[in-house]
Structure formats: C-alpha cells, structure tokens
Amino acid sequence: MIRFAIVGCGHIAKKHAEAIMNSEGASLIAVGDTIEEKMKPFIEEFNIKGYTSLDELLADPEVDVINICTPSGYHANIAVQAAEAKKHIVVEKPIALTIEDTDRIINACNENDVKLAVVHPNRFRPALIKLKNLMTEGRFGKLSHANATVRWNRNQAYYEQAPWRGTKSLDGGVLMNQAIHNLDLLVWLMGDVEEVFSMDATRLRDIEAEDVSAGVVRFKNGALGVVEAAVTIYPKNFEESISIFGEQGTIKIGGQNANFIEHLVMEGFTEEDVEALKAEIKDDPFGKPGHQAIMEDMVLAIKEEREPVVTGEDGKRALQLVISLYESAASRQPIIIG
Structure with a gap:
C-alpha cells in the first residue's frame, strides 16, 4: 500500500480523504493541521494519526505521499519541505501563486527524486x-x-x-x-x-x-x-x-x-x-471521481517509476x-x- 497524509484539514481535505480511501493500493494514515480541532473529525472517522507539527508529520517514516490542502499561498513552502523529506506530493490547485514558487516546488521534487502531481481533476x-x-x-x-x-x-x-x-x-x-x-x-x-x-x-x-x-x-x-x-x-x-x-x-x-x-x-x-x-x-x-483518479495515478506512478498524469509542469502552464x-x-x- 502507498500511504498518504493530508496537510490542511479545511473543506477540500474531506474530498482528498475519501478519494484516498476509495483508491486501490492507497491508504490514509495521517492528517496535519496547526489547529487540532480541525483534525478531530478525520482522526475519529478514519482512525488515523494527527500532527499539529509539519516537521513531525514529515518525519513519520510510514508516510509516502503528502497531500497539500492548505490555502494556496502556503503550498510552496510546505511542498519544498515535503520534497526535502523525500515524500511524494499531491498538491491542490493552483500549484502555487507565483511562477517563482512553482519553480521552487518543481526543482525541489526533481532534486529529491520525488513525484509531484497537481489536482486538475476535470x-x-x-x-x-x-x-x-x-x-x-x-x-x-x-x-x-x-x-x-x-x-x-x-x-x-x-x-x-x-x-x-x-x-x-x-x-x-x-x-x-x-x-x-x-x-x-x-x-x-x-x-x-x-x-x-x-x-x-x-x-x-x-x-x-x-x-x-x-x-x-x-x-x-x-x-x-x-x-x-x-x-x-x-x-x-x-x-x-x-x-x-x-x-x-x-x-x-x-x-x-x-x-x-x-x-x-x-x-x-x-x-x-x-x-x-x-x-x-x-x-x-x-x-470516476477526478480526485480518486489522481490518487490512483500517483500510486501507479510510484510503483511504475513514471511521472504522474498531471505534472508540476502542467500546473505551471495553467x-x-x-x-x-x-x-x-x-x-x-x-x-x-x-
């Protein structure tokens, strides 16, 4: 199983959680948010771990993929840190808010040999x-x-x-x-x-x-x-x-x-x-729900050692x-x- 963790427990995180749980070869094992109260519904429903510290979540050796569901302006710093922790990344749209931040994400993923998928489910x-x-x-x-x-x-x-x-x-x-x-x-x-x-x-x-x-x-x-x-x-x-x-x-x-x-x-x-x-x-x-298709594609991209269908460069073009x-x-x- 490829093991996922979600960072940011706002509105879109529920869609990510359901997509992961419905995806063949994937499991949701953790969530992270600076506000503990936001994590509780996920921890209770899915019986998973919760982290208020991003550093601690990224240090968890069981986590293979980080799903970034925070406000868009926070995507870049979290993605770079996740890549440096050797975690594969699924990031909600937009990939970032500037081209400079987008390039930081893409470069960090390339340098650390991790997969990067952007959520464009349509x-x-x-x-x-x-x-x-x-x-x-x-x-x-x-x-x-x-x-x-x-x-x-x-x-x-x-x-x-x-x-x-x-x-x-x-x-x-x-x-x-x-x-x-x-x-x-x-x-x-x-x-x-x-x-x-x-x-x-x-x-x-x-x-x-x-x-x-x-x-x-x-x-x-x-x-x-x-x-x-x-x-x-x-x-x-x-x-x-x-x-x-x-x-x-x-x-x-x-x-x-x-x-x-x-x-x-x-x-x-x-x-x-x-x-x-x-x-x-x-x-x-x-x-098939677009988010689920993206999670399943990430699982296969890792196993088949190929790029995801919707890449960081795709996110950059949009x-x-x-x-x-x-x-x-x-x-x-x-x-x-x-």
Whole structure:
C-alpha cells in the first residue's frame, strides 16, 4: 500500500480523504493541521494519526505521499519541505501563486527524486477524455479558436468562511481559484499560449481579488481563444463550458461543470454517431471521481517509476496563463508569454 497524509484539514481535505480511501493500493494514515480541532473529525472517522507539527508529520517514516490542502499561498513552502523529506506530493490547485514558487516546488521534487502531481481533476471526466482523444487524432483539422467559460456563483458568505478567501496573497480571485481548472483544460487541449490581453474587475463581492474577468489569448499554433470567468452569476452556478472550433469540427462541452456534450458536428460523424456519443456521456457524465483518479495515478506512478498524469509542469502552464491574464489587466497591455 502507498500511504498518504493530508496537510490542511479545511473543506477540500474531506474530498482528498475519501478519494484516498476509495483508491486501490492507497491508504490514509495521517492528517496535519496547526489547529487540532480541525483534525478531530478525520482522526475519529478514519482512525488515523494527527500532527499539529509539519516537521513531525514529515518525519513519520510510514508516510509516502503528502497531500497539500492548505490555502494556496502556503503550498510552496510546505511542498519544498515535503520534497526535502523525500515524500511524494499531491498538491491542490493552483500549484502555487507565483511562477517563482512553482519553480521552487518543481526543482525541489526533481532534486529529491520525488513525484509531484497537481489536482486538475476535470481532465478525467468522460466528455473531456473523448474531446482530448478527438484533438489528438486531429479530427478538428486546422483550429480556428476556442472558448473557456466559467459562469458561477460564490456569494459573500463563501468568502467570509475564512479570512484568507479572496485575498491576493493566499487565494486569488475567480481566475486563480475557480477558473484555473477550465484554463488547465484550455491549455491541455489547445497547446501553449503566446499572448494574452485581459480585463478584470471586482464588481459584486467584497474581496481583494477579482470576481469577474474577460480576456483573449493567442496560442502558439496561431489559434485564438476567449476566456470569460465570473463568480457573480445570480443566483447560483449557471455553466462551465469549453468549446473548440476547427475547419472540420465544432464541439461544446457544457453543463454546470463542463461534463456534457452539448453540441458536436464533425466531418465523418453521422447524426446517429453524435446522438450515441451524447447518450453515452449522459449516462455517466462524471466517470470516476477526478480526485480518486489522481490518487490512483500517483500510486501507479510510484510503483511504475513514471511521472504522474498531471505534472508540476502542467500546473505551471495553467498558473502562467492566470498570472499573464492578471498582468495584462493590471497594465492594460497585451502580455507576451515566454
């Protein structure tokens, strides 16, 4: 068994715990948090160890993998310390809040020969796996453009759950916290970005970071992209979608969480083919839970001595896009990447 420990017992930690317990070849043996009260539900439910000291947790020889579930601004220091303790790492999105911190994490993992996986679970949804396969096969032909849209609601009560939410130093706004999953998909599907131009605003939420953002991107392959992200949608989540447009095909993956094929027209696909594919996805729109897929992949990556499916470099690409959109909005100028 590969033995996991979770650092940070906030909201997302429960999802990590359940994913580990449901993953073949994995076991949860410990949690860590500076606030002892937050650990108690995990210790009692899973009959595991609890640590208020990160040093003591990392010194536990039984722990193979550290899952970092703290506020985003703390990811880098914890990850570097974990890597230096020779622990493999699963880190929640975003991998960090700066490229400098991201490079610190990646370098520490490389220097200490430990695995690094970033939690971008949407890649494992059946509709997006199908879309990725179609892209890899070149079924769209020459690409024209893509749209990445997140129209969600996060009300003021959400941000008041914890003082770090919505801050620039520990959390970020809609791009960094919510839309980064969709932006990861955009780069995963369309390839690297070379230029962005963006605007953002804080319109409805009393937070330091942005609650709405709109931007355009140019990919290195010449295609264009449109990014729209908001947590201001009334009164609840409306949609998350990603659309691809090419000379031989058009597709929109939509729904509240980008998990249904809402539109597909493609050269060589009959109407019956399309309806059959839509029905197949509708029968199982989420597939295996994304967090569980990431835990199981980490188990196999360790055993097979290979890289995880979602690497630190993948996390860096998504983060670089977010940061570039921020830089463009702040400067009111296009930003060239790389």
